[in-house]
Amino acid sequence: MPHPAPDRAEVAVVGAGPAGLAAAVTAADAGLDVLLLDAADAPGGQYYRAPAPGLGATRPEALHHGWGTFTALTARLDRHRTTGRVRHLTGHQVWAVTRTGEDWTLHAVTGPDGGEGAAPRARRLVLATGAVERQLPFPGWTLPGVVGAAGAQAMLKSGLVLPGRRVVVAGSGPLLQAVALSLARAGARVPALVEAAGYGAYARAPLTLAANPDRLAEGARHRAGLARHGVRLLTHRAVTAVHGTERVEGVTVSRIDRDWRPVPGSGRRIDCDALAVGHGLVPQLDLALGLGCATRTGTDGSAFLEVDAQLRTTVPGVWAAGETGGIGGVRLSLAEGELAALSVIADARGARARARAGVLRRRRRRMRGFAGLMGAVHRPGPAWTAWLAPDTEVCRCEEVTAGTVRAAVAELGAGDTRTAKLLTRAGMGWCQGRTCGFAVRALAGPPSADATSDALPDAGPDRRPLACPVPLSTLARAARCEGE
Template sequence: MTERRRLVVIGAGPAGLTAALAAAAARGLRVTLVDSAPQAGGQFYRQTAPGLGARRPQALHHQWRTWERLRDGLAAHITAGRVTHLTDHHVWFVERQSGTTDGAPASFAVHALLGPEQEEPVTVHADAVLLATGGYEKVLPFPGWTLPGVVTAGGAQAMLKGGLVLPGRTAVVAGTGPLLLPVAVGLASAGAKVAALVESADPRNLARQARVLAAHPAKLAEGARYAAELARHRVRTQVRSTVVAAHGTGRLEAVTVAALDGDGRVRPGTDRRIPCDTLAVGHGMLPHTDLAEALGCRLDGVAVAVDDEQRTDVPGVWAAGEATGIGGAALASAEGRIAGLSIAARLDSRTPERSSYASAAKARAGLREFFAAVDTVCAPPARWTEQVSDDTVVCRCEEVPASAIREAVDELGAGDVRTVKLLTRAGMGWCQGRMCGPAVAGLARCPETPSRRPFARPVPLGVLAREPGEPS
């Protein structure tokens, strides 16, 4: 018997899970699912730590039945020996190794660090790699945003889902995008008082996307359910508005909210101060592309470029989910299924080519169109930089204020993010610009550019010093 070909799926969110199950079902592959979390699910299906003994974990989620199907399918494939699930493995580099098969690289080495301390190196070898690395939140600064009590919208959700912890008793949820709705509802349902939901977008602009939105009644019904829950919890919704400042001595005590005009500027005289101890703020999501960039995969804007089968332009590498463009769990699952089927067909000659592609491809096309329409409406205020005072810290790692970035551009002639980084150290800290990158680009009035970092996360020097082939 010929040895089964090896697939490594990086990321166990909706895209990675669906892809792993689709590929494993072909039974001609050995699938290794590598994830940094202690349990599968990603951010969308983030599970409560088992030791907390949550009695009704489904209350924190929607699409729970879909999660149960994915969870049970993964368990069945693990039991059958078709999938190996590596938890707490933080992938820092994917290495293309020498040798080819049918013109494609014969193997990859996926390098990871094991455990909370991320010090024990692990290497997994594969004939193909699927990048299902998800996305992260776009963070835009404003005066007071570094105060304790100010968290990202996704961070507040992660605290609630993963730790059954409320970030505070009185919360304001602000920013823009669909994520704000489940965050506000989740906090209110868990017992927090949500003083306001502040959305910078203008709902009237949704009317211009009526044709696309009407084609997705399930999504509209989901939004209506969230609206009903907000009304039941008496959450005040304020649209075409933004948080202009957070206030407090030692920690958050209040935020100032103001209305926006048609150009995205704050309207004078509309300031309103809202007492709160938590601000959950988010301005959309960005794809995680570090591993793809290090492999040399082409980007389409800020996302990994893929073809109809979710293949990148690097032979042997596929990508699916938020890494290829932000679009939610349903779209990620559709892309993951297409990728898993494509990989199985190309690595295992016994798998029928393009089996079961049609329904997933149709769902993918519709959902991509839907979220493209949402993105045109839910964008950060066009003039957000005007509310960033000179003393506002933009790069938290290196404590770089907005004044230093403006000086680099206006007085020192910096014309791109890299030059600003060299002149100010903005982006040189622990996060390597992942958090402050969009803000630096906005303040510098220049486009974001791929970073092409060699590694996806910090790596101990002792790991890098090992000779090739040396035991971990």
């Protein structure tokens, strides 16, 4: 049976968050034919999540910063969709990208159960796939009532629901202040914001702070808002245990040293019915790694894509914008989305907006400087694994405990993540290591100095042929289409 010819465009943008939206509308403004693919049903990504229409929210802007910027972007998107300049493919989860002649073929699953497929093509590709939340396990973290900090914010933005009535917010990173303030404004009691790092470290980079006064002002507004709502800020502390039977009833907060090792005898209990916890964000690189794009390690310890001043990756014809190049926030994502689009326009049309691109590059350098500082300040300390008890689950999908991983290292010779995975199944579950990968790497450790050539050392972030779960029927259909 002949396969219908796929859609084709001059440029495809994967991800409709801030970076992807900015890239798509900027490219369309210049007359390029754009495909915008996103797994969600509406644009905005994780940052600009909006309540479902059926909830009848009258002021969604109350849950967001910069809502006017988002509405302006979506208005431009709507105009381009009306003219056909942008084809916005919602509900399209791209699981792989392959080369087809001079085009990129984007393999996507669609439909309510992911059983349908699509394979549009584009001459150029912009990856704006965003980030995922980093979690560090600790005793009790699998108890009902424990949610990700970003997940708690997503629940509030999209569902107008709170994870609990008395919520402790914990972890590390500037996102925590925004989450705690959002929950408090929505009616939750937030007895404490528990930050594993400290904010005093920012003062060691006065020039970077002076170059980013908007971030200083934002931090001051958050601190003032937290004070108004009675949220106690506890720095250099971490939640090291969760208590409860059927769900969260309280948490133990311990003081930690500079390496994040709990100080004996410092634990104090705080009663709560929910815990929103997260230790920053990490770039989502599955598609880029599958294409062979090179990465570097950021100041926060996570991998990010290597790009040049034009946001071109090391793979010709592929650009990247936003959190894929390192976690930096919404303003940076918007600037990089536009800058990537200007580079694509120059490649496609030969026309260069030199003045605007120069402004964006300077803005990007300034904000990337702050992002590097932010990553260094909130990077997890090397001794955080001291929080783990032997029976603490590290890989929730496969129910692999910290004791099991440690035994694989000490007794079976696992000296790297891949070997630990083979011996324990940690990382082989539904999330494919996206949640537990950081913890397993910390427990397994780097390859030993005397590793043989047969060893499987850590080689940076995992490279997978599939970026998300894909039905076998979809794989078979893709294979038939490629053979025709």
